[in-house]
Structure formats: structure tokens, C-alpha cells
Amino acid sequence: MSAAHDIPRRRPLLRAALPAAGLLPLVLWQIVFFVVPVALIFGVSVWRTQSYRLIPAFTFDNYIAIFARPAIWRALLLSVETAAFVTVACAVLAFPVAYFIAKKAGRWRGLLLVAVIAPFWISIVMRVAAWRLLLGERGVINQVAMTLGLTDAPMSFLLYSPVSTAIGLIYAYLPLYVLPLYAAISNIHDNWIEAALDLNASPARTFFEVILPLSAPGLVVGAVFCFVFGLGEFVTPALLGGGKQLMFSQVIQDEFQRRLDWPSGAAMAVVLLVLVFAALALSMKWIRRASGETGL
Amino acid sequence: MNRLSFGWTLPAYSVLLYAFLYLPIVVIVLFAFDAKAIPGLPIDAFTTDWFSASLGDTRLVGSLLTSIRLALMAAVLSTALAMPAAMVLAWRPVRMKSLVLCLVLGPVVLPQLVLGLGLVVLFRAAPDLIGAPAIVLAHTTMTSSYATLMLYSRFLGFRRSYIEAAMNLGADEFTTFREVVLPLVAPSLIAVLLLAFTDAFGEFVVAWFLAGFTETLPIAIWTSLRQVISPKIYALSALVILVTLFVSVSAQVWILGQSRRECES
Numbered sequence: 277m278s279a280a281h282d283i284p285r286r287r288p289l290l291r292a293a294l295p296a297a298g299l300l301p302l303v304l305w306q307i308v309f310f311v312v313p314v315a316l317i318f319g320v321s322v323w324r325t326q327s328y329r330l331i332p333a334f335t336f337d338n339y340i341a342i343f344a345r346p347a348i349w350r351a352l353l354l355s356v357e358t359a360a361f362v363t364v365a366c367a368v369l370a371f372p373v374a375y376f377i378a379k380k381a382g383r384w385r386g387l388l389l390v391a392v393i394a395p396f397w398i399s400i401v402m403r404v405a406a407w408r409l410l411l412g413e414r415g416v417i418n419q420v421a422m423t424l425g426l427t428d429a430p431m432s433f434l435l436y437s438p439v440s441t442a443i444g445l446i447y448a449y450l451p452l453y454v455l456p457l458y459a460a461i462s463n464i465h466d467n468w469i470e471a472a473l474d475l476n477a478s479p480a481r482t483f484f485e486v487i488l489p490l491s492a493p494g495l496v497v498g499a500v501f502c503f504v505f506g507l508g509e510f511v512t513p514a515l516l517g518g519g520k521q522l523m524f525s526q527v528i529q530d531e532f533q534r535r536l537d538w539p540s541g542a543a544m545a546v547v548l549l550v551l552v553f554a555a556l557a558l559s560m561k562w563i564r565r566a567s568g569e570t571g572l
Numbered sequence: 573m574n575r576l577s578f579g580w581t582l583p584a585y586s587v588l589l590y591a592f593l594y595l596p597i598v599v600i601v602l603f604a605f606d607a608k609a610i611p612g613l614p615i616d617a618f619t620t621d622w623f624s625a626s627l628g629d630t631r632l633v634g635s636l637l638t639s640i641r642l643a644l645m646a647a648v649l650s651t652a653l654a655m656p657a658a659m660v661l662a663w664r665p666v667r668m669k670s671l672v673l674c675l676v677l678g679p680v681v682l683p684q685l686v687l688g689l690g691l692v693v694l695f696r697a698a699p700d701l702i703g704a705p706a707i708v709l710a711h712t713t714m715t716s717s718y719a720t721l722m723l724y725s726r727f728l729g730f731r732r733s734y735i736e737a738a739m740n741l742g743a744d745e746f747t748t749f750r751e752v753v754l755p756l757v758a759p760s761l762i763a764v765l766l767l768a769f770t771d772a773f774g775e776f777v778v779a780w781f782l783a784g785f786t787e788t789l790p791i792a793i794w795t796s797l798r799q800v801i802s803p804k805i806y807a808l809s810a811l812v813i814l815v816t817l818f819v820s821v822s823a824q825v826w827i828l829g830q831s832r833r834e835c836e837s
Contacts, residue, residue: 298656313690399774406596508683
């Protein structure tokens with residue numbers, strides 16, 4: 277801000293126009309390709325279809341129909357449960373690694389952090405393909421378990437079940453959870469941990485009364501992203517979950533693309549969005565704190 | 573470092589977790605060399621035939637080239653949109669900044685499924701764009717969020733005294749940008765381009781909805797996953813995965829080195 281005022285004022289028109297010109301293309305782009313599509317989903321959700329044709333109307337029938345179909349309820353419940361389970365599992369699995377990288381890895385911390393995130397950049401379809409090789413009835417895990425004599429028959433529940441979906445989702449979102457946890461734990465001064473230990477707190481007490489509360493911003497932010505992404509994820513349940521117990525995202529896709537009932541699918545998408553917004557709104561305070569806006 | 577070390581359990585656990593993260597990658601690379609037509613343990617014979625077979629498969633290679641072409645366009649477009657916006661957001665007072673940030677970062681938290689379906693409805697108004705153009709437009713929307721976020725933090729850390737110096741010496745805005753700003757942020761720009769490319773290259777859901785008859789590599793793999801998979805897919809995936817890892821790791825190490833130098837200076 278000071279830079280803008282200290283420099284001698286030449287060509288005031290240009291100076292005033294530049295910021296707007298810099299921001300405008302991106303803002304317009306996001307309005308057309310992000311805001312409008314979302315608005316369209318809301319709009320279509322109150323329309324009707326008649327013999328596969330969209331009819332502009334204003335009706336809440338689509339929403340009422342969602343709550344009347346138990347299959348959709350079950351899918352929604354399964355999605356929420358799975359996302360919640362995946363979130364908790366990711367938190368528990370990610371915490372020790374985030375602590376290790378932040379506090380114990382020394383000069384390797386940068387490289388270790390990059391190594392955690394690297395698999396996240398690989399196309400989701402390829403990652404899921406790899407998990408099919410691992411989890412299948414003749415997959416790597418079953419073969420190894422049988423060779424070691426852990427089981428006699430292949431474990432068939434590993435693939436095409438909510439278990440495999442959960443494994444795939446944990447794998448996909450673990451890196452996302454390590455990042456905010458790492459940031460939060462790095463901000464904990466070693467002095468505070470030392471002080472607790474000097475005052476004769478046990479390691480467990482130090483963990484529960486100093487480290488854990490101070491990593492809360494990272495825990496919450498990671499949880500929100502994990503939950504939100506897990507709730508809407510489509511590829512993993514579609515390829516690992518089998519077709520018996522559908523997740524909400526699969527039902528939405530099916531409604532849109534196979535049954536071609538856009539209004540009904542759009543109404544379900546709105547329900548999904550409401551859940552996502554609720555999760556974000558509940559944690560907004562923590563997201564602000566983690567991004568350093570208000571400090572601690 | 574502090575005294576609370578948890579002994580050997582922490583390093584040992586970390587090793588296990590890294591093994592979990594890299595296990596699928598190792599498996600896919602390993603099975604790319606499996607001589608059997610249906611990959612599985614134990615691997616008796618190794619072969620490199622699947623690699624030549626996959627590179628000889630015109631449909632697979634065609635989808636790979638399509639993906640590269642479309643991701644390249646999305647990466648360049650999103651970086652071009654993100655850079656000026658990130659500069660303004662980082663350096664100038666912006667009215668309703670939080671609203672603008674919400675607009676820019678929204679696609680990150682929006683479920684891809686919902687964005688994809690919304691775009692399907694939108695492109696009903698322009699059915700000619702379905703296929704490659706729609707995929708590029710959609711991927712640009714998604715990657716420009718990440719690109720803006722990364723460049724925003726880069727520009728926040730930028731020493732603006734350099735700009736003041738240049739402008740006090742009589743350089744105008746464009747000269748200052750070309751001679752001072754651009755060279756200094758060039759490494760970040762390249763890193764952002766690489767990450768945006770990687771992201772767009774691997775994206776599946778939205779591309780699948782908008783593809784029409786266009787086939788990107790993730791779509792080709794998706795289609796083959798619904799049938800019996802040829803080991804050719806694993807061979808090509810192994811190649812792509814290794815390149816992806818190399819590109820994303822080098823881009824991130826680059827960003828890391830940048831921010832470290834910034835801190836030291």
C-alpha cells in the first residue's frame with residue numbers, strides 16, 4: 277500500500293485502471309464457469325422433467341422426493357458415515373507423521389513434506405487402479421496373507437465394499453491432512469513443550485494438555501477438507517466400492533447421466549452443497565485462525 | 573527439536589506411513605513388468621514388452637497426447653489469469669477482498685461432481701463446445717484457484733522495495749514488471765505452471781462429464797477399468813506416474829528453495 281503512495285504520481289488513470297484490469301479477467305472467468313454453473317444447479321433443482329424433457333417450473337417436489345426414497349437416504353447416510361470415519365482415521369494416522377516432520381526431521385523436513393504430498397498429484401484414476409491390484413480377491417494383499425498363512429481363503433470383503441472405499445479415501449486425503457497439521461505443530465514453540473516437561477508433566481500429559489490443544493487449528497482445518505472432499509468424492513467409491521452399496525455421489529451421477537432426471541439429481545447436489553457449506557461455516561473461525569488472520 | 577521424542581516409535585511409524593503412501597505406486601510399476609497377461613503375484617518372469625505395446629497402441633497414445641495438449645492449455649490459461657489477479661490481491665487494497673477470495677477459491681471446496689454437473693447444464697447452451705474446449709475451460713477454472721493461491725503467497729513475500737527502487741529510477745509500470753518483477757518470480761511461475769499442468773492432466777470427473785467423444789488418458793483408463801485390464805494400461809500408468817512424481821516433486825522443491833532464500837535474505 278505504501279508503495280502505491282510513495283512513488284511520484286504519473287499517469288493516474290493507468291494507476292487506477294491497472295488493479296481492476298488485473299483482477300477482472302479472473303473474476304469474470306470464475307463468475308461464468310463457477311458461480312453460474314452452481315446457480316444453474318440450484319435453478320434446475322426446482323424444475324420438473326416430463327418424458328426426459330426439462331420443464332421450467334417452481335416446485336419443491338424434487339426435494340420432497342429425495343426424502344421419500346429410502347435408497348437415497350441410505351446413500352447419504354453411508355456417505356456421511358464414510359467421510360466421518362475417513363476424517364478421523366486420517367487425523368489419527370497423520371498426526372504422528374506431522375509431528376515427526378515438524379519437530380524431529382531437522383533439515384529433512386522440506387523433503388519429507390514434499391514426499392508426503394507427491395502421491396496426491398498422481399491422477400486419482402491411476403491411484404484407484406493400483407488399489408484394485410492390491411485389494412482384489414487375487415490381489416497382492418490376499419496373496420501375501422495366504423502365503424504367510426494368515427488366512428486360508430482370500431478375504432473378499434477387501435474389494436467392492438465400503439471398506440475398500442474407505443481405504444481408497446484415506447489414501448487419497450492423508451496427504452491433505454498432514455499439511456495443515458504440520459503447519460500447526462511447527463508453530464508450537466519447543467520452549468512450551470520443554471516447560472511442561474520441566475514442570476514434571478508426563479509425556480502423555482504434555483501431549484494432551486499442550487501439544488494437542490495447540491494443534492487444534494490444524495486438526496480442524498484438515499478435518500474440514502477431509503470431510504468435504506470425502507463427501508463429494510466420486511471416482512473412489514465408483515471403482516472400489518462395487519455396485520451394491522452406493523454412495524451419495526454415485527446416486528447423483530446415476531440420476532443425472534443414466535436416468536437423465538436432472539432436476540432430481542440437481543436437488544441431491546444441492547443437499548450435498550448444503551452439507552459442504554455447513555461444514556465450512558462451522559469451522560470458519562478455525563480456518564481464519566489457521567490462516568493467521570486473527571493470530572492466536 | 574525438543575526432548576519429547578517418543579523414542580524409536582515415531583521414526584518407525586513414519587517409515588510405515590511412507591510405505592503405505594508409496595505401496596500402490598510400487599505395485600503398479602512392478603506389475604508393468606509382469607509377463608503374465610493378468611497381473612498377479614507371484615511374478616515369475618519380467619518383461620518390458622508391455623511398455624512397447626502400450627506405446628504402440630494408437631488409441632492409448634492418442635488419449636495421452638490429448639491429455640497433454642489440453643492440460644498444457646489449461647495450465648497456461650490459468651496461470652495467465654492467476655498472475656495479474658494475485659499481484660493485485662497481494663499488493664493493492666481491494667474492495668470486498670474476502671468476497672473476491674471466496675470467488676477465486678470456491679472451486680477448491682466445491683465437490684468436483686457438482687461443478688461438473690453444473691458445467692454440463694451450462695454447456696447445454698453451447699453444445700458445440702462439448703469436448704476438448706469444454707474440458708480446457710473447466711480445468712482452467714479448477715486450476716486457476718490453486719495457481720492464484722500459490723502466486724498470492726509468493727507476491728505477499730515479494731520485496732516491494734525493488735519495485736519502488738525501479739520506479740524511483742524512472743521506470744514505468746510495464747518496464748518495472750518486465751525487468752524486475754518477472755525475472756524474480758519466474759521460478760514460481762514455472763512451478764505453478766507445472767503443478768497446474770499436473771492437476772489438469774490427472775483430473776477425471778469433470779472431464780468425463782464434458783468429454784463428448786474426446787478421450788483423455790484418465791478417461792481411457794476409467795473405461796478400461798470397467799473391463800479386464802490389459803497390462804499395457806499399467807505400463808503406461810507407470811511411466812506417467814514416474815513423470816508426475818518427478819514433475820511435482822521438482823516443482824515443490826523449487827518453491828521450497830525459493831521461500832527459504834527469501835527468508836534468509
